[in-house]
Structure formats: structure tokens, C-alpha cells
Amino acid sequence: QFQLQESGPGLVKPSETLSLACSVSGGSFTSPGYYWAWIRQPPGKGLEWIGSISYSGLPYFNPSLKSRVAMSVDTSKNQFSLKLNSVTAADTAVYYCARDRRYLDWSLFWYFDLWGRGSLITVSS
């Protein structure tokens, strides 16, 4: 069945760049009507949407993170990626990748219907 799996370094030093990848399997990565999202959750806190990207590479970012975020896709690998630069301890969180449902025919949707298991990223020297 459809699965998403995050992969990342686990530990990142302050001021460096956090890089994460999400591998998609069990279904089409290029189906129209879906975007691919990154969402994070600091320890003991709520969820925060980081951004979403289409399979063709069109990204949308959370305005509060936009200056530090980049996202990309690799359709040959069924994979999409996140880069967050100039990290601080406040960026310590579990990072989830998710499928972002957007539209079907003339209907619009705005929700995340499938999630990866999450990857804990700790920012520390």
C-alpha cells in the first residue's frame, strides 16, 4: 500500500543546514491533484506546516519559514526533499512528510491524507 518514509541525519549543528528526504512507494508520485508536504512537531508541541511541493516542482512555503526553506522533487526516485538553513535549537522537532490532497476534477481539497512515521531531528553542537 501507499507509504512515505523520511530519511535524515538525526543530529544537525546550529547554523548548519538540515536536509531530509521522503521516499514514496506503493503508488503514483506524479498523480495530478496531490502535493507533497513537510510538517514538523517540536517536542511536546503542536504541528507546524513547513511547505508543500507539486511533483512538477512548484513549491509553497509557510511565510514564517520561507526565507530559510527550500524543497525539491526527484520523480526518477519517487522522492522529495527539504532543506532548512541556519538552524537553531528551535528547529529541533519530529519532521513528517505527508501527502497533501489538493484537487480532483473540479473539486478542491486541503488536507493531509497520508503521513510518514516521522524523523527526529535534533539541533545541537
Added chain:
Amino acid sequence: QAALSQPPSASGSPGQSVTISCTGSSGDVGTYDYVSWYQQHPGKAPRLMIYEVNKRPSGVPDRFSGSKSGNTASLTVSGLQGEDEADYHCSSYAGSNNYVFGTGTKVTVL
């Protein structure tokens, strides 16, 4: 955009109902019927429970229902069961291809 406001905790006895609120603004919940709710058990990924205010994905029990009035959306869990003990997060479309999440509510089954 500011996070949607949820109560930190809610509780109920087995068989009872619990309702969780999610308060936003005219820039998100008040304008768009794209409110979704997610259940998250400890150490697990969130699971979609409600989308478009009151629609349930396949496989979600009909004990879960959603509604909206003005800038506030609500999730009601009827006939509480032990497995419903979890964190619940709301989310709304906030315009300009943006999402906003709520602060999260921990539901305890007494």
C-alpha cells in the same frame, strides 16, 4: 499566520461524548470550509479523521463528527472508547496556498 487555538486538554468517561474546539480567524476557519482534524497516538504519526469540516475518510468510525460556526470549528467524539485517548490537532486552509494548524488537545478517557 497565528496557530489556531485549541484547549490543552479534554476528558470524558467511556461511553460519554467529548467536544474539542478550534478557534481561528476570518482569515482561515471563518472563511474556508477546509478544516481537518488529525488523531495522534503517542509516538505515532497523525491520522486524518475529518476533512472539509465534517467529512469522514473511509475507515473512520462515525463516532467522530465535525462542525463549524463562525471562526470556530469543533470535533465531537461520541461513545468514547479507550482507543480514542490521543492528541487531536485541527488544521485549516489559510488562503494563498497556506495551511495553519492548531495548538493540539490531549483527550483523556477517564
